Amino acid sequence: MAHHHHVTSADIAIHGDHLDNSKVAKLKTIALAIAVIGTLASVYMLFFASNQTKGSFAYSWLFAFYFFLTLSIGGCFWTLLHNVSNSGWGTSVRRTFENLGSTYPWMFLFGIPLLCPQVQQYLYEWMNIHRDATGDVKEHLHHADHLLYNKYWYMNYPFWLGRFIFFGVGLSLVIIGLRKLSTAQDTDPNPGVERLFRARFHSTYTLIIFALTITFTGFDFLMGLDYKWFSTMWGVYLFAGSALNSMAVIILVNAWLKSKGHLKHVAGPEHFHIMGKLLFAFTTFWAYIAFSQFFLIWYAGITEETSYFLIRNTGNWNTAMIALVFGHFVIPFVILLQAWLKRNPKTLSIMAIYTLCMHVLDHYLITIPERGVSLGGTHMSKGEAFAGLGPITPTIDGAFWGDILAFVTIGAAFIFFLVRALGQHSLYPNRDPRILESANLSN
């Protein structure tokens, strides 16, 4: 569609388009208060409650932690992709990618409990088996558990710890650096094109750090819940959900900013149309990957691989899994086919919220079904005077409340850090050499 008004440099806010921090102060205070109180309650639940509660809540925490981590990682992904693909369309909304990505270092801090043996013992049985070893761990495993012996080169505690630090530090440096490069331009009297080229160059090899982070956090934190199970599609499956739902957050943030009168002249229906197309594309990509993972495991029927789906296709979990097929793919696929819906920030926002709800269900089904079966039969480390958590059951009564607590806590922190990032700099890169190209976008 034609623009009735051709955007020129006269329409660009010369000192940037800034969020009025006094207007979001209340939102930030409430979010921070919930996050702090929730974190204190969670520390109690993780370390000082009964064994039953500690074990259940460890899974709640992992679910909420990883859910919000996927959104932050996705923000890094869209920033990197926009830079490396030399894109011009999204310059107007690129700052939102960077702001979402900038929550990554903070969100990763919520993974700190995973470093504590008191939490690890409920989640990662392989660590318990390693800790039980007398003498040389590898030699012990050679006799005790040959699968863990074979996996020792990857699944050993020092390497796991090293990877944990790499995940936290690596991508944080990448996004902090790229965001600094971008925001420094906002106030430069001679902005030029140098930063554009530097951002493009540095986004090439750092894209590898992103890929390693999304893949191997998924392996270490989620696939590691059952050390016997493996899927080579796991990393790309998590990536699909991450890219899809971070785009949903980006759409919501931009629609909110537009409704508050920001991004005037620079972002409009054309930008929402493209972001809507990306939402649609990744809805399809997620389904393609999710089905491919299921299909190969289902058809081959190999014992080690089927455990994941056996647990999730039992009892009520099966209803939820079938709901995921329709709710996460069929319904949004048909709805998002329509072009007018993607051009309207309101209707697209509704679909973005819906997509995020499905992402909650997706990640609930990734993490939580492991809880009942694992805690019931967990092989506890010998140091603990603890005799197990009872029978193996599909679900644990009452554990649901812990899931909500963890989700609200980390979610409030996510909102706080995101809104904080939005208020720190101009909402769009007002001196980027491509801002006019993006403002006059037509697709």
Place this chain on the structure above:
Amino acid sequence: MSTTRKRVYGYLAEFKSASALYKAAEKIRDAGFRKWDCYSPYPIHGLDGAMGMKRSILPWFVFFGGITGTATAFTLAYSTQVVIYPTVVQAKPVNIFTIPAFFPVMFELTILFSGFTVLFGLLALMKLPRFNHPLFASKQFHRATDDGFFIAIEARDPKFSPNATRDLLSEIGGSNIELVEEEES
């Protein structure tokens, strides 16, 4: 002896650049013309909006084409594998829950039928293939595939008038304005 009669197709005007073509298209749209078109060596972003074109009906054809593909594949696989000749493969059930095994075929036929509907639907809507086009009678029109930007307004447009339309084209920056006549045999 055969006599050759000529019929007026319409006016053809050349424009300097893609941007001049775009601006001229907006003016012709606003003047209310319906039977006219732009010709350019390459696609121009947003020209459909400048021309005031409605969205094509093609996506609907493709949507139903795709659904037909899905349904065809499901019927084919289900009736042969479950109803007519139940086949147990890899200890999988022989009922509706075998459906994951049919998904690849359902996916492929959805794509295939959608692709066919795009191609044939597009050809039908554009009335292609055709042997000739009246504008080929113009000596300058071949430049539309090289470096020329053209607008042609057809004589069958209700707003067309031999003098006013010519003046309009010249007013909005058209040059080499030519009355194109097609030969009728």
